[in-house]
Amino acid sequence: MAAEEAGGQTAPVARAVTRVASGPAARALSRRPARLAGRIITIAVILLWSLFPIYWALNTSLTTLSGADTAPAHYFPSPLVSASYRSVLGIGGSGYGISGELGRSLLNSVVESGAAMVVTVVIAIFAAYAFARMQFRFKRTIFVSVLATLLLPAYATLIPLYRIMASLGLVNTYLAVILVYVSGFLPLAIWILYNYFNTIPRELEEAAFVDGASPMRALLRVVIPVAKPGIAAAAIIAFLLGWAQFLFPLILTTDLSTQPVTVIVAALNEQRIVPFTLLMACGVIAAAVPGVLALVLNRYIVQGITAGSIK
Amino acid sequence: MLPYLLLSPLVVFIGALSFVPTADTAVEAFFRVMPLDPPTRFVGLGNFRALFANTSITTSWVNTVVYVAVGVTASVVLGTVIAVALRQRFRLRGVVLALVILPWALPAVVEAVIWDWIYNPTFGVMNSALHSGHLIGGYHVWLGLERWLTIVLIEIVQVWQMTPLSALVILAALQSIPTDLYEAARVDGAGPAASFRRISLPLIRPALAVCAVEALVLSLNIFDQVYILNGIAPLGSSVMLQTYVTTFENLNFGGGYALSLLMTLATAVLSMGALALLYRRAEGV
Numbered sequence: 049m050a051a052e053e054a055g056g057q058t059a060p061v062a063r064a065v066t067r068v069a070s071g072p073a074a075r076a077l078s079r080r081p082a083r084l085a086g087r088i089i090t091i092a093v094i095l096l097w098s099l100f101p102i103y104w105a106l107n108t109s110l111t112t113l114s115g116a117d118t119a120p121a122h123y124f125p126s127p128l129v130s131a132s133y134r135s136v137l138g139i140g141g142s143g144y145g146i147s148g149e150l151g152r153s154l155l156n157s158v159v160e161s162g163a164a165m166v167v168t169v170v171i172a173i174f175a176a177y178a179f180a181r182m183q184f185r186f187k188r189t190i191f192v193s194v195l196a197t198l199l200l201p202a203y204a205t206l207i208p209l210y211r212i213m214a215s216l217g218l219v220n221t222y223l224a225v226i227l228v229y230v231s232g233f234l235p236l237a238i239w240i241l242y243n244y245f246n247t248i249p250r251e252l253e254e255a256a257f258v259d260g261a262s263p264m265r266a267l268l269r270v271v272i273p274v275a276k277p278g279i280a281a282a283a284i285i286a287f288l289l290g291w292a293q294f295l296f297p298l299i300l301t302t303d304l305s306t307q308p309v310t311v312i313v314a315a316l317n318e319q320r321i322v323p324f325t326l327l328m329a330c331g332v333i334a335a336a337v338p339g340v341l342a343l344v345l346n347r348y349i350v351q352g353i354t355a356g357s358i359k
Numbered sequence: 360m361l362p363y364l365l366l367s368p369l370v371v372f373i374g375a376l377s378f379v380p381t382a383d384t385a386v387e388a389f390f391r392v393m394p395l396d397p398p399t400r401f402v403g404l405g406n407f408r409a410l411f412a413n414t415s416i417t418t419s420w421v422n423t424v425v426y427v428a429v430g431v432t433a434s435v436v437l438g439t440v441i442a443v444a445l446r447q448r449f450r451l452r453g454v455v456l457a458l459v460i461l462p463w464a465l466p467a468v469v470e471a472v473i474w475d476w477i478y479n480p481t482f483g484v485m486n487s488a489l490h491s492g493h494l495i496g497g498y499h500v501w502l503g504l505e506r507w508l509t510i511v512l513i514e515i516v517q518v519w520q521m522t523p524l525s526a527l528v529i530l531a532a533l534q535s536i537p538t539d540l541y542e543a544a545r546v547d548g549a550g551p552a553a554s555f556r557r558i559s560l561p562l563i564r565p566a567l568a569v570c571a572v573e574a575l576v577l578s579l580n581i582f583d584q585v586y587i588l589n590g591i592a593p594l595g596s597s598v599m600l601q602t603y604v605t606t607f608e609n610l611n612f613g614g615g616y617a618l619s620l621l622m623t624l625a626t627a628v629l630s631m632g633a634l635a636l637l638y639r640r641a642e643g644v
Contacts (some may be wrong), residue, residue: 058364070376091455098459101519104484105473118500121487143539150476164405171368178365197377201580201626203599203619207386207606208380225454231376236371263361292466294583295599298410312582317472317587331472335465342464346457353524354531 098175102335109328116325121220132329144322150330152304153312157337158299159222159307161290164229168237168286169279173231176241177267181253198235202295205231210299220302228300236289237282244278247272274294281352284345291338309334361384381623388620392612404619416618419601422510423579426597430516430521430578435570437518438525439563443555445526446533450532455528463523465517471587478502478588502588502595509588509595516584521577525570532566533559572630579626598622 108116109132111125134140138147177192178184209228210219218224248271260347272279294310301307313334316322342349391402412415445456462470478501479486486498502509536559546556552566582599591604598618606615 049632081424087444087447087449094444095455095458098462098523100472101470101477102461104477108476117482118485121482121484121567129517141613166604176366178362182362182365184362187362192372193378194369196371197373199576199627200377200381201576201623202582203602204384204623205362205380205582206602207615207619208383209376210607211383211612212376212380214491215406227372227376232374238369264366288464290467290540294586295603296468299603302394310466313466313472314468314587317475318412324403324479324633327472328476335469338396338464338466339461343457345461346453349460350456350527353527 069191071294071321073305089134089277092149100105105328105331105335108324109332111325113325114321114322116328132325133333136326136329144326146316146322146330149304149312149316150309150333153307153309154333154337156222156301156304156306157291157308157310157334158305160229161223161287161293163222164290165283165287166234167226167230168233169283172234172241172282173238173267173272173275173279175234176238176245177271178240178243179238181250182263185234194235194238198239206295206299209296213300219300220306222306223310225297225306228296232296233289240282240285241275241278244275244281248274252329277348277351280350284341284348285352286343288338362597368394372574383620384431384616384623387613388616390613390616391612392616394612395477402613407621409614410621415596416598416601416605418593419596419598421491423581424597424599425507425510426517426581427575427578428513429511430517430581431571431574433514433518434525434574436519437445437522438529438570439567441522441526442529442533443559458634460511460523461521463521466521467520467583469577470520471516472497474584475521476589477514503592504592513584513588513595514578516588517581521574524573526568527528529563532563536562568634572633575630575633576626579622579629588615 070204095096096329107123107125110128110130111122112129112131115122115126115129135144136146136150137149176196179187205242208217213219213224213228218227252270252274253266255268257263261269291308292310293308294314297308297311298314313327313330316327316330362533389401389403389405391405392399441459445452445459477483480486480498480500483498483501483502487497489495490498501512540552540558544558549557580599582603583595585595585597585600586603590602591600591608599622602615602618603621605618607610
């Protein structure tokens with residue numbers, strides 16, 4: 049009886065407690081930390097996936113051969129040394145003669161992707177301006193055919209481009225590499241700039257026309273200054289694409305006078321005698337230029353990629 | 360006159376270095392072209408018949424189908440997961456985004472060399488990590504022994520590079536969806552899963568189509584990662600690698616042209632088909 053009495057008394061309280069505990073407020077309270085933890089874990093996993101290989105290259109490049117060639121692996125460089133960088137950069141230490149190759153190939157990469165970037169952007173600015181602002185015959189046909197080459201795989205042009213360059217005596221010259229890069233990067237650069245020009249109000253140029261400016265003057269004095277972010281996006285993307293090229297330079301360049309750093313890193317890897325510490329130091333150096341650019345100019349890349357992909 | 364003047368450098372470049380070469384490929388595929396053993400002569404479908412009779416090449420076709428299947432699926436799914444995770448604003452979101460993009464910006468060759476070291480049979484961190492997690496009994500040789508495993512591991516390297524692009528494109532699409540749609544769904548009692556399926560997914564379909572086509576073209580063309588991680592062995596070889604070997608190592612240019620023509624057509628048909636299919640569905644919703 050007493051037990052029943054007690055039970056009868058506690059039951060509503062218990063029910064109330066249960067109701068509170070499962071009510072919307074409590075659910076939010078109990079879920080918020082759980083959801084927050086879930087999101088932090090998700091983002092940590094995404095960062096781990098994105099960065100671990102890069103970290104691993106750094107880790108290996110910053111230790112000694114006996115620190116890298118261990119099982120189980122050392123997750124932090126132990127001992128921490130800069131010897132690999134010093135030898136591949138030729139600041140002392142035996143470097144398997146890498147420093148000469150690495151230095152020259154980095155210079156080649158800078159020249160080839162830098163020149164390709166400049167030529168691509170200049171040609172693309174003029175073309176995109178014509179497509180965005182002018183009316184003329186065959187406009188749609190030319191525009192669609194240029195953009196269609198975005199879907200043209202490397203297969204379609206690989207062998208003919210080699211033969212064209214060979215017949216012109218241009219194999220193993222900067223010019224061959226730059227020409228091929230420009231023809232490959234133009235469609236994307238035009239697409240990015242065309243979309244950017246279309247976001248600029250026409251009133252800006254019309255004011256210039258009223259003042260008696262020619263279309264070229266309006267482009268140079270009014271449109272280009274306003275379109276700087278779009279131009280930066282096209283330029284940085286063209287440079288990154290150039291720096292990453294491998295197949296075309298592999299067939300178009302034959303020695304160190306023109307081979308870019310990607311070809312040299314692949315060749316060092318193929319020799320199978322270069323220690324992983326040095327190989328990773330070379331990899332980090334070859335990746336540092338695009339890596340730093342991507343981090344610093346991130347805003348333009350995001351804008352260029354999303355403008356170039358959607359619509 | 361001015362528009363044509365502005366377009367002339369573009370037309371010269373694309374004409375001489377894209378259209379003429381493509382046309383050349385389409386024609387020379389039907390010729391015997393051996394630079395060290397002339398003359399060049401018309402052979403009809405001879406180059407194509409030789410391709411079908413060569414097991415290294417037919418192997419690379421099947422391999423490339425697997426590269427594409429893994430690459431398109433994994434990069435679109437992972438890209439969506441990353442985009443959804445980074446959709447809501449939080450402190451340091453800009454930094455996280457910048458870091459997530461990094462694999463896209465680095466040269467594929469360098470990335471493949473790094474992953475080659477990660478997969479290393481004796482000192483690779485993958486063996487070490489799986490072994491200390493008791494997921495494998497002993498160290499494995501990951502590449503070059505088992506065909507499908509080799510292909511999947513090589514494609515992971517390409518997926519690692521392609522995914523940031525997909526994530527960015529899908530993220531932009533997600534952010535263009537008005538938030539009141541989600542508000543309304545929540546009022547109607549829809550959970551996060553239901554509102555993702557009923558609101559986000561239909562509205563990001565065009566973005567998914569773009570990502571799928573980009574991944575399709577990239578994985579059909581996979582070369583750098585295969586060259587580094589598989590070498591020229593037939594086991595994990597891709598069609599692009601076989602095109603390179605046929606043309607520039609065996610110096611059978613006609614065979615290379617024929618292979619190139621087939622792949623150009625396959626790329627065009629598949630990417631147009633994928634775009635048409637996904638865009639039509641998106642409009643139907």
